Amino acid sequence: MAKKSSKNNWLLFLDSILIILAGVCIVSWSYYLESTAIKSKLLASTETLASAVDPALLKKLTGKIQDQDSESYQNLSAWIKKINKSLEKENIAQISILSKSDNNIFFFNIDSSLDSKRAIAPGTVYKNPPFVLKTALMTGNSFVAGPYNDEYGSYLSAFVPVFVSNGRYMVITASIEKSKYEYVLGNSQAPFTITILVILLLGIILRRDRINRKQEIKESENRLKIITDSISEGIFTTDKKGLVDFWSGSAENLFGYSFDEVKRKNIKDIIYDKKDNASKKMFRNFYLQFIKNKKNKNKDTTETKLKKKSGELFIAEISLTRVFKNDEDHTVWVVKDITDKKDNAIAREMMEQEMINRSNELEKSNIKLKKALSRVDKEKNKAQEAQAKDEAYLSSIGEGVLVIDQQEKIVRANPQVRIILGYDPEDLIGKNILEKLVLVDENGRQVDISNRPIKSALKENRKLYFKNYSYISKSGKIIPVTITLAPVILNNKIIGVVNIFHDATEEREVDRAKTEFVSLASHQLRTPLSSINWYAEMLLNGDGGMLNKDQKEYVEEIYNGSKRMVELVNALLNASRIDMGTFFADLVPTNFVEIAEDVIKELEPQIQEREQIIERKYDPNLPLIKSDPKMIRIIFQNYLSNAVKYSPKKGKITLKIYIKKKQLIIEVADNGYGIPENQQDEIFLKLFRADNIKDKNTEGTGLGLYIVKSIVEELKGKVWFDSKQNQGSVFYASIPLNFNQPIDPKN
Amino acid sequence: MKTNVSKKILIAEDEKPLAKALEIKLLKEGLTPIWATNGEEAIEAIDKDEFDFIILDLIMPKKDGYAVLEYLRKINKKIPIAILSNLTQGEDFEKARSLGVFDYFVKSDTPLVKVIEHVKKSLNKK
Numbered sequence: 125m126a127k128k129s130s131k132n133n134w135l136l137f138l139d140s141i142l143i144i145l146a147g148v149c150i151v152s153w154s155y156y157l158e159s160t161a162i163k164s165k166l167l168a169s170t171e172t173l174a175s176a177v178d179p180a181l182l183k184k185l186t187g188k189i190q191d192q193d194s195e196s197y198q199n200l201s202a203w204i205k206k207i208n209k210s211l212e213k214e215n216i217a218q219i220s221i222l223s224k225s226d227n228n229i230f231f232f233n234i235d236s237s238l239d240s241k242r243a244i245a246p247g248t249v250y251k252n253p254p255f256v257l258k259t260a261l262m263t264g265n266s267f268v269a270g271p272y273n274d275e276y277g278s279y280l281s282a283f284v285p286v287f288v289s290n291g292r293y294m295v296i297t298a299s300i301e302k303s304k305y306e307y308v309l310g311n312s313q314a315p316f317t318i319t320i321l322v323i324l325l326l327g328i329i330l331r332r333d334r335i336n337r338k339q340e341i342k343e344s345e346n347r348l349k350i351i352t353d354s355i356s357e358g359i360f361t362t363d364k365k366g367l368v369d370f371w372s373g374s375a376e377n378l379f380g381y382s383f384d385e386v387k388r389k390n391i392k393d394i395i396y397d398k399k400d401n402a403s404k405k406m407f408r409n410f411y412l413q414f415i416k417n418k419k420n421k422n423k424d425t426t427e428t429k430l431k432k433k434s435g436e437l438f439i440a441e442i443s444l445t446r447v448f449k450n451d452e453d454h455t456v457w458v459v460k461d462i463t464d465k466k467d468n469a470i471a472r473e474m475m476e477q478e479m480i481n482r483s484n485e486l487e488k489s490n491i492k493l494k495k496a497l498s499r500v501d502k503e504k505n506k507a508q509e510a511q512a513k514d515e516a517y518l519s520s521i522g523e524g525v526l527v528i529d530q531q532e533k534i535v536r537a538n539p540q541v542r543i544i545l546g547y548d549p550e551d552l553i554g555k556n557i558l559e560k561l562v563l564v565d566e567n568g569r570q571v572d573i574s575n576r577p578i579k580s581a582l583k584e585n586r587k588l589y590f591k592n593y594s595y596i597s598k599s600g601k602i603i604p605v606t607i608t609l610a611p612v613i614l615n616n617k618i619i620g621v622v623n624i625f626h627d628a629t630e631e632r633e634v635d636r637a638k639t640e641f642v643s644l645a646s647h648q649l650r651t652p653l654s655s656i657n658w659y660a661e662m663l664l665n666g667d668g669g670m671l672n673k674d675q676k677e678y679v680e681e682i683y684n685g686s687k688r689m690v691e692l693v694n695a696l697l698n699a700s701r702i703d704m705g706t707f708f709a710d711l712v713p714t715n716f717v718e719i720a721e722d723v724i725k726e727l728e729p730q731i732q733e734r735e736q737i738i739e740r741k742y743d744p745n746l747p748l749i750k751s752d753p754k755m756i757r758i759i760f761q762n763y764l765s766n767a768v769k770y771s772p773k774k775g776k777i778t779l780k781i782y783i784k785k786k787q788l789i790i791e792v793a794d795n796g797y798g799i800p801e802n803q804q805d806e807i808f809l810k811l812f813r814a815d816n817i818k819d820k821n822t823e824g825t826g827l828g829l830y831i832v833k834s835i836v837e838e839l840k841g842k843v844w845f846d847s848k849q850n851q852g853s854v855f856y857a858s859i860p861l862n863f864n865q866p867i868d869p870k871n
Numbered sequence: 872m873k874t875n876v877s878k879k880i881l882i883a884e885d886e887k888p889l890a891k892a893l894e895i896k897l898l899k900e901g902l903t904p905i906w907a908t909n910g911e912e913a914i915e916a917i918d919k920d921e922f923d924f925i926i927l928d929l930i931m932p933k934k935d936g937y938a939v940l941e942y943l944r945k946i947n948k949k950i951p952i953a954i955l956s957n958l959t960q961g962e963d964f965e966k967a968r969s970l971g972v973f974d975y976f977v978k979s980d981t982p983l984v985k986v987i988e989h990v991k992k993s994l995n996k997k
Contacts, residue, residue, distance in 0.1 A: 639960070643958065643959075643960050646957070646959060647930060647956075647957045647958055647959075648957075650957035650959075650977070650978060650979035651886055651889075651957055651978070651979075653979045654886075654889055654957060654978035654979045655886070655888040655889055655892070657979060657982070657983075658888075658889065658892045658978075658982075658983045659888070659892060661982050661983050661984065662892060662895070662896075662983065665984070667895060667896070667899070690979040690980060693979070694959070694980075697959065710961055754961060
C-alpha cells in the first residue's frame with residue numbers, strides 16, 4: 125500500500141508537468157494563430173486598399189509638399205479616407221503611400237487622421253524604414269512587417285506595392301500601432317478560454333485521479349473490512365509500543381470494543397485481564413518475548429484466556445505476525461475464540477461415546493424396559509414393604525426409638541416409647557428432648573441439661589452407650605434404662621442422633637443380684653480367712669506363748685496359705701465381676717505414682733526377702749489423670765508382684781511411668797525367668813500359668829494378667845509385653861489420656 | 872500405756888473369733904474393749920457408755936454398721952471410728968465415706984497388728 129501510494133504521487137507529478145507543458149504549448153500556439161490572423165487581415169485590408177487605388181492618380185504625385193494641393197492627391201486622399209473609414213474597426217492608424225526617388229524613400233501621406241502626431245507632410249523623407257519596405261519597392265511583392273520601430277514609433281505594417289510605370293512601384297501601406305496590435309492580441313478570447321479550459325482540464329484530470337485514488341483506497345479498505353469482518357478471528361494491529369492502530373470489525377465483534385474506543389490505547393489495557401494469571405503469563409512470556417526477539421521469529425502462536433468488554437473471559441488462540449510499516453515494527457494480532465471448540469471437543473467426544481453407548485444400550489433397554497415394567501410394580505410393593513417393615517420393626521422392637529435432630533428436637537418416636545415412658549409419640553414429636561424427658565443418674569439425681577448425653581452425642585462422631593441412667597415416665601416413675609446414642613452422619617456432619625433405649629428395670633435387678641451375690645460370696649469367704657490370718661498372726665507374734673522353730677514354721681505356712689487364699693478370693697471376685705460385666709471404671713483424678721509407691725510398699729517384705737532391687741523411673745511432669753484408682757492399683761499389683769515372684773534372688777525390677785503419644789505407659793521390666801515363646805500367646809488368658817514357673821512358684825492364681833488385660837481394656841488401653849526365657853520380661857500397659865482426661869493440678 | 876487404761880473401745884462385730892482376737896489385742900495394749908455382737912447392741916452400748924473409739928463391722932444381724940453410723944449422726948455424737956469389714960466393693964467405701972468414716976480396713980487383707988496400730992495412733996491424737 126505504501127509503495128503504491130508513492131508511485132501514484134510520482135505519476136501524478138509527471139501528469140501535472142505534461143499537462144502544464146501542453147497548456148503552455150496550446151497557449152503559445154493560439155497566440156501565434158492570433159498574431160498571424162491579425163497580420164493577414166491587415167495585409168488583406170491593405171491589398172483591398174491598394175487594388176482600389178488608381179495608378180494614374182499615383183503617377184501624378186511628385187512626392188513634394190506641393191502635392192498636398194494637387195487635384196490628384198486630394199482625390200486620392202478623399203478616396204483612401206473613404207476606404208479607410210470602412211476599415212476603421214481594423215485599428216489601422218495610418219495609411220500612407222511610399223515612393224522612392226534616388227536613394228530616399230518618402231511619403232505621400234494620405235490619412236493620419238487617427239493620430240495627429242503622425243501627420244507627415246508629403247515628400248517627407250522616411251529615415252528608418254523597415255527592411256522589407258525596400259524589398260517591396262524593388263520586387264513588387266507584398267509584405268507584412270513588425271512590429272518594428274521607426275522615427276515615428278512602433279508599428280505593425282502591411283506593404284502592398286502598386287505598379288506605376290517602368291518598374292517603379294509605389295507602396296500602399298497600412299499600419300497598426302504596436303500597442304493596438306498587442307491589445308487586440310491580448311484581448312483575444314481564445315488564449316483565455318484555452319487557459320481556462322486547460323486549467324479546468326487539469327483540474328478534472330487531477331480530481332479524477334484523486335477520486336480514483338480515494339476510491340481505490342476505499343475499495344481496498346472495504347475489501348479488507350469485508351474479509352476481516354466476515355471471518356470469526358478478531359484482527360487488529362499494534363505498534364511497537366503496543367498501541368492499537370487497526371481494529372477490524374471482527375475484532376469489534378469478538379471483543380465488543382469499537383475502533384474509536386481502543387484507538388491508540390495499549391493492548392494490555394484492553395484484552396488482558398489483570399486478575400487472571402494465564403493472561404498475565406501470556407503478556408509476560410508470549411507477547412513481550414515476541415516483541416523483544418525480533419530476530420528469532422516473525423510469527424508465533426499461543427493459547428490463553430482473554431477478556432471481552434463485557435468482562436467475559438474466553439479461551440483464545442492468538443497468532444502474532446510481525447510486519448513493517450513506515451519503518452516501524454507492527455504486530456498483527458489474529459485472535460480466535462476457541463472456548464466453544466475446547467468445550468465442544470470434549471462434549472462432542474462424550475456425545476459420540478454416549479451415542480455409541482446409547483445405541484448399544486437402546487436394544488438392551490428395550491428388553492430391559494419390558495422386564496422393568498413388570499418389575500416396577502414389584503419395586504413399588506417392595507418400597508411399601510420396606511416402609512411397612514420399618515414401621516413394623518420400629519413398633520415391634522422392645523427398644524424405644526427417638527430420632528433427634530441437630531436442634532435436639534424429637535423428629536420421630538416409635539410406639540414403644542409410649543409403652544416404656546407413657547408418652548404418646550405425637551406428644552413428643554417436635555419437642556426438645558432435653559425439656560420433655562427428664563434424665564436421672566444412678567443416685568436418683570436429675571442430670572443437668574448441659575451434661576445430658578445427647579449433647580456429647582451431637583458432638584462426638586461415635587456411638588455412646590449408657591447403663592446407669594433412668595428416665596422419668598409421664599406418671600413420674602423412675603424407669604431405669606440403657607441408652608444407646610448413635611450419631612446420624614451425612615457428608616461427614618452429624619445431623620442428628622438416634623436415641624435407642626430400653627427398660628432396664630429387670631437387668632438392673634439382675635445386675636444388682638449378681639453384684640450382691642459376688643459381694644456376699646466374697647464377704648463370706650473372707651470372714652473365715654480373716655480368722656485364720658489373725659490367729660496365725662497372733663501365734664507368730666507370741667500372743668499365745670512362744671513357739672518353737674518348727675511350730676513357727678508350720679504356722680507361717682498356714683498364714684501364707686490363708687493370705688494366698690485371700691488373694692485368690694480377690695482375683696476371683698474381680699474376674700467374676702469382669703465376666704458378669706459389672707466391673708465399671710469409676711473415673712476420678714488419679715495419681716499413678718502414689719498408687720505405684722503404695723503397691724511397692726506392700727510388696728516390700730517379699731522384695732527384701734528376695735534381696736531384689738527396684739528401680740523407679742517416673743516422668744516428673746505426670747499430671748493427675750481421670751481414671752479408676754482401684755483398677756490402676758490392680759494393674760500395679762499384678763505387674764509388680766509378678767516381677768517379684770518370677771525373678772530370682774537379687775534380681776532387678778524397673779518400673780517406668782511416662783507419657784508417649786497421648787498415652788500413659790506403665791512399664792515393668794524384670795530380669796527373671798521370662799515366658800516360653802510357645803506360650804506367649806496365651807499369657808493374658810484366664811487361668812493360664814506358664815510351664816516354667818509352675819514348679820518354681822506355686823502361688824499364682826492364673827487370673828492376674830487376665831484381670832489386668834480386662835481392666836486396661838475397660839480403660840480403653842492396651843497391654844503387651846516383650847519376653848525372652850531366662851533373660852526377663854517387660855510388661856506394658858497403655859492408657860489413653862483422651863479417655864482418661866488429664867486434670868490441671870491447679871484445679 | 873497406763874494413760875490408755877480408761878480408754879473404752881467398742882467392738883461391733885458379729886463374728887466371735889474376730890471379736891475375740893481384737894479383744895485380746897486391745898487388752899494387751901491396756902485398753903478397755905466392749906463387745907457388741909450386732910448393730911442394736913452397739914447402739915445400746917453407745918447410749919449407755921462413752922467410747923473413745925469404735926471398731927465397726929458392716930454386715931451384722933438386726934442392725935448393720937451403716938445403721939450404727941446413721942444413729943451416731945442422728946444423735947450428733949462424734950467418736951473416732953474405723954470400719955473393719957470384709958466388704959470390698961467401691962460402693963461400700965463410698966457409702967462409709969458419705970457417712971463420715973474414712974478409715975476402712977478389709978479384715979482379710981489387713982493384719983491385726985495394723986488395726987491395733989491404727990487404733991493406738993488415733994487415740995494418741997486425741
